[in-house]
Amino acid sequence: MLYNNILETIGNTPLIKLNKIVEDIPGQVYAKVESFNPGLSAKDRIAHYIIEKAEASGQLRPGGTLIEATSGNTGYSLAMIAAIKGYRCILTVTSKISEEKKCGLKALGAEIVLCPKDVKPEDPRSYYEQAKRLTKEIPGAFYVNQNFNTQNMDAHFMTTGKEIWEQSQGKVTHYIASTGTGGTLCGAARYLKQQDPNTRIVAVDAYGSVLKKYYETGIYDQNEIKPYRIEGTGKNIIPGNIDFDIIDKYVKVMDKHAAHRARELARTEGILAGYSTGAVLQALFQIKDNLTEDDFVVLLVSDHGSRYLAKIYNDQWMEEQFPNKITNPAPVEHTI
Template sequence: MNIQSSIGRTPLIELRSFDVPADVRIFAKAEFMNPGGSIKDRIVRYIIGDAERRGLLGPGATIVENTSGNTGAAIAMLAAARGYRAILTMPDKVSKEKQDALRAMGAEVVVCPASAPPGSPQHYVTRARSIHAGTPGSFMLDQYDNPLNAEAHFRSTGPEIWDALGPSVTAFVASGSTGGTISGTSRFLKSKNPSVTSVLLDPAGSIYHRYFHDGVVDPAQIAPYFVEGAGEDHLAQCMDFSVVDDVIRFTDADAFATCRHLAQREGLLCGGTSGANVWGAVQVARSLKQPATVVTVLPDSGNKYISKIYNPDWLARNGFGTGEIRTLEPTL
């Protein structure tokens, strides 16, 4: 068995500590149990495998990608295992734990200012494209615009959820940055049962919520936020809004309070997007008629964020309390 053969087939964990109607169940897929520590292992294995089959990635080649950390970790892991070089660009808000883990596996990390506007030379996406263009024989996964991103989830995440829960699935809820998870998983679940509801969660400061509801990308709404791996300042071509039924906005405080709840009440130490996803799943669960089953994903572990969202001093410096989860009026 090699490292890539252990990607996927992660367990579904029922969450029982949240205040939802008695016959509404919430399940979360433990994607932090992938060998690279996140859900991004799935897409990296799928895209690299496709590139090798098509001759786009030769022995000893360089893989270049922009990442908020988890895709980079999967690339670094598989690059090390397959003899590739990895160059990864990321915004400077990415936790030090993530950056250090990539370097430990031999990747070159290029840190870019999170404040750089889309299209500027210092934006982490633009920087990756520039490095790719200047590195002969290199390969770029292009996770934001590559349809294989969503296809990986259509062929793995969605089927695994359906195999485990079948027609009981009522709704799938997930945050999105590239859009691969929400698009591919929702498309598969809807192919099995068109009545499955798909809900995208978008952080305040991202563009997807306004775009979905009003068809507008408003640069004035782009603002900094702390959650890593969710939301975006540009439209990713991988995001397929045709399979999304609603978009709910969350805040950093919503996500981080739910992370603490998961750690202290469920024994699950998870990252910020996991907190956001479960917070959203709770809101959806409260709006559904019973019986119902809401499914979400836990994209990565909280071990990567100990210095931030589990650090009382960091929370205090950035104005986050330790209160209960804030409710949201149902929108479904």
């Protein structure tokens, strides 16, 4: 098959059975591996969809500038699209971003504005406020706004959800994904629930994020906000792409457990995935007592582990972050 450009390869990612790592989990578990997208993450889908809609509506014109506040993956997808379509791309990122992600964004020609990580979202220095400011200042700028632009959810409704349903031949009973903006979980969930209202939707959150408490109580609690390490799971705002009514269960996961699960996935299934995938896998283990042999669970693998080689896949980083014994250290390196 021939493609006219790299954007035509977005989507239609494989649904892959997990074997060894889920031996103790009742039912079957499959991974929807979004790192097969050309930008190595699920964010290619939303970036492509939102940009095409903005072009069609006239909000984005030739020579325009894409602006987004992003922890990295959406930025990478936007930078890739900007390179193909000839847009300028400016990304506001927090200082929590990994070095590899930053280099990848710059390699694709994006301009980066580094913002402090531990400031309130409404603080003028926050990466959200900086993105809004730039959008006002730059003529022809288009603010992608993945947190509140509900085309994010639509993209996953039209593609990810439909693919999971078709690939599983309608057998999916549980869908588990991390919630950042919420688009990946809720967009696909909406499609799946439309096909079968009994499909269980499990959202994954991190300690240090406000989402689970908001889901359970309706309270936005500033006291929940703490620094944490998982990237792409959890938020310090309530994004517009989380449809809380569609979620059946919210599971909170610890940094340490998520990191170890991601490492275990690589070792047992040969899937080198990102940190948030470790969180999803850990959530599966936390809810396993609710599953039966008849269940067909789909886990969302949001991105590729190559972006975390200096972090969760680095023994030294792991030892520094989680001083207790590493349960699954890397194989011994032999020096001759």
